[in-house]
Amino acid sequence: MNTPSELKYAASHEWLSPDGTVGISDFAQDQLGDVVYVELPEVGREVTAGDTIAVVESVKTASDIYAPASGTITAVNEDLNGSPEKVNESPYENGWLFKMDVTEASADLMDAEKYAETAE
């Protein structure tokens, strides 16, 4: 399982980068299976850490995505509308979900090492 060390991870499998980009972990995409649809938040929306702000759907099931930080949504990955499979192919790069202007990250985020232990 790939867990880049520069990212922080939520127990619910979202990752947050230092520049405020959010996606789901390699573990999460593998568990979900083939992603067929991603519902993204509106740019400009203000969110509180823990809010349900997006949905990633695989063939079988819909999974809520929770904000790993409080702040404002500044961009969403429009490519996922036509190519949701990027979440599987490239969960940490081309498959990112949205970017936020972070005011405060959730206190519960884990570093890569700790997340890798919990996600086994």
Next chain:
Amino acid sequence: MVPFGGWDMPVQYAGLKAEHDAVRNSAGMFDVSHMGEFRATGPGALAFLQGVTTNDVSKLRPGRAHYNWLPGEAGGLIDDIYIYMVAPNEYLLVVNAGNIDKDWAHLQKHLAGHDLTLTNESDQWALLAVQGPKTLELLQPFSDTDLAAKKKNAYFAAKLFGFDVMLARTGYTGEDGFEVFVGASEAETLWDKLLEAGIAPAGLGARDTLRLEAGFPLYGHEFSDTIHPLSSSYGWVVKDKEHLGRAHITAAPQQKLIGLKLERVPVREGYPVYADGVQVGTVTSGSSSPTLGHPIAMALVDAAHAESDSFEVEVRGKRHPATRMALPFYRGA
């Protein structure tokens, strides 16, 4: 692994889509040992089964099987089942895993006055469903029976990899295939032999997308104790005969089961369906279709709207257009 009817079942092995595609294009297998098996034996077996089912069991011959229903006394279905005629006065009923106890109690209640023995053999049998267009060519080298000569719904004893099994040319995927009844203690070895023969293991996830594409109702979704079974287009399962719950079954259904297609957003069981701004029904099963590449769903809608072409399905508070699509969504070669 997920709990399912008291069994731990794999939802997926190689990935749902890969497994689904294997069944559509080659061959895959499902361990459906959780299904229940009841054996009805005795001179009164036929009369008993005729009274508790809707299809005409008298039309079966030894070595033949058919799809059938157990109607409820107060409407709806107790279960939808398969009946295999083993020999004169001997039938095997295969019932849904989640309904084994309920079906058993229901059948026991109606045994009085009939000369037969009903036994629950669910724990003795494992059931492996091998499905897909290449099933025949992959299995034939390992059996001395001419499998190609067996028609759909045939049920027969055969040797497979040296094991004594019962084979049925039946399935729940919309593809050709065989279901293999094997003694529970031999199932694991047989599974490994089938793997070596090139048959891909498939889980419950793919089983559900395959049956949905093929338009097959699933008990607990399209059928239940309360849903009128003739909401579906399976009216042929009800024959002209006397049976339990007859008056309910012959009443006109208030709802119809329809197929829906969506552009992008998958819809799931329980999502509300609208027509002309008014809720007219509910999604009973929905998924992205791996074969068709877009979301599909079955929905129960008010009979008055069954011929409409345009609907909307509400997904997380937002309504998305849905177009009626004829069932089945997919028809195998």
